[in-house]
Amino acid sequence: MTLWQDFTKGIIKENPIFRVMLGLCPTLAVTTSAINGVGMGLATSFVLLGSNLLISSLRKAIPFRIRIPSYIIIIATFVTITDLMMHAYLPQLHKALGLFIPLIVVNCIILGRAEAFASRHPVVNSTMDALGMGVGFTLALVILGSIRQLIGSGGGMIIMLLPPGALLTIGLLLALANSIARRKR
Amino acid sequence: MNKLFRIGLILMTICLVAALGLAVVNKVTSPIIRAQEEAAREAALSEVLPQAEEFRPLQKDDHLFHMGYAEGKLVGSAFEVSTSGYGGRIEIIMGVDRTGRVTGVKVLSHTETPGLGARITEVKPGDERPWFTQQFRDKVLDELVLRKDDKKLGRIDAITGATTSSRAVTKGVREGLELYLKIFGEEMGE
Numbered sequence: 539m540t541l542w543q544d545f546t547k548g549i550i551k552e553n554p555i556f557r558v559m560l561g562l563c564p565t566l567a568v569t570t571s572a573i574n575g576v577g578m579g580l581a582t583s584f585v586l587l588g589s590n591l592l593i594s595s596l597r598k599a600i601p602f603r604i605r606i607p608s609y610i611i612i613i614a615t616f617v618t619i620t621d622l623m624m625h626a627y628l629p630q631l632h633k634a635l636g637l638f639i640p641l642i643v644v645n646c647i648i649l650g651r652a653e654a655f656a657s658r659h660p661v662v663n664s665t666m667d668a669l670g671m672g673v674g675f676t677l678a679l680v681i682l683g684s685i686r687q688l689i690g691s692g693g694g695m696i697i698m699l700l701p702p703g704a705l706l707t708i709g710l711l712l713a714l715a716n717s718i719a720r721r722k723r
Numbered sequence: 724m725n726k727l728f729r730i731g732l733i734l735m736t737i738c739l740v741a742a743l744g745l746a747v748v749n750k751v752t753s754p755i756i757r758a759q760e761e762a763a764r765e766a767a768l769s770e771v772l773p774q775a776e777e778f779r780p781l782q783k784d785d786h787l788f789h790m791g792y793a794e795g796k797l798v799g800s801a802f803e804v805s806t807s808g809y810g811g812r813i814e815i816i817m818g819v820d821r822t823g824r825v826t827g828v829k830v831l832s833h834t835e836t837p838g839l840g841a842r843i844t845e846v847k848p849g850d851e852r853p854w855f856t857q858q859f860r861d862k863v864l865d866e867l868v869l870r871k872d873d874k875k876l877g878r879i880d881a882i883t884g885a886t887t888s889s890r891a892v893t894k895g896v897r898e899g900l901e902l903y904l905k906i907f908g909e910e911m912g913e
Binding site for chain 2: 567568570571574599600601603604607611612615622623625626627629637687691696
């Protein structure tokens with residue numbers, strides 16, 4: 539795979555939400571509006587970039603048998619440091635994204651990419667992978683968030699803002715993604 | 724045995740480095756964060772009791788009241804209330820004037836659901852303050868109930884789909900005012 543492909547695969551072909559289906563829990567919880575989607579997407583992308591970078595550069599040093607606990611420690615530490623730094627030096631942004639940052643730790647995309655890609659590929663490729671996945675994730679969140687907000691907000695069908703609506707929306711979008719993928723084959 | 728030892732050692736090293744990193748970052752950022760929270764508290768006091776020019780702290784019955792003064796005269800009090808919301812505790816700061824009316828309510832922190840309960844701090848485009856908490860201004864004790872809970876006296880509109888959060892904030896403000904009236908009731912005139 540070329541470097542460029544490492545980046546673009548995360549956007550459509552291996553979109554973390556619609557194709558690989560990782561990190562669905564925080565996705566559904568957070569996409570009650572488009573702007574929430576953007577915020578969560580950006581914050582997660584930042585963490586994904588950092589964790590992929592760190593884990594890729596340490597991949598030769600971490601023994602195979604303890605890779606999962608090692609990744610978890612690295613990721614959780616990185617998220618906490620990011621949270622504290624943002625709180626201190628970017629207070630406005632932190633206030634806007636505040637609730638999402640702790641949620642990122644439970645996002646399977648981070649651990650998923652660390653295990654599936656960053657631990658087996660050089661730093662440059664892992665960076666591209668993180669960027670692509672980040673873009674794809676943010677895109678998916680914005681789509682999901684926009685739909686739910688348009689139909690559900692401001693006196694619309696409230697159910698769209700609640701879990702049933704989230705599941706319905708993502709179900710339909712997944713069906714759409716699958717049918718498009720099938721046609722391409 | 725050697726292999727296991729080596730693995731354990733590496734894991735320990737990772738943990739140590741992580742802990743060290745966290746300790747350092749925490750040490751550096753915590754004074755900054757605390758200063759920010761102080762400044763936010765100061766600003767919040769003026770926001771909920773705008774008539775006051777200066778505040779003096781007063782500890783009464785285990786509660787901290789920020790007594791507000793303008794031109795040397797007591798105009799009211801600002802104090803914090805904590806209430807149980809849908810997703811956890813909601814920290815509120817509220818101001819009361821000398822007639823027992825609420826002068827302002829500000830949500831300091833919460834962990835309510837984004838898009839639903841979190842709308843207690845939502846500011847409509849063009850506005851300066853959150854519409855939900857602005858409702859509490861100029862209300863007296865009996866009016867501090869949701870309209871849907873008390874059709875006659877209630878004056879607070881709940882957030883659609885976030886009744887629990889709305890009720891929680893309303894209850895917090897009401898109980899705060901009750902506490903204030905209980906402690907300062909006799910000293911109020913006018």
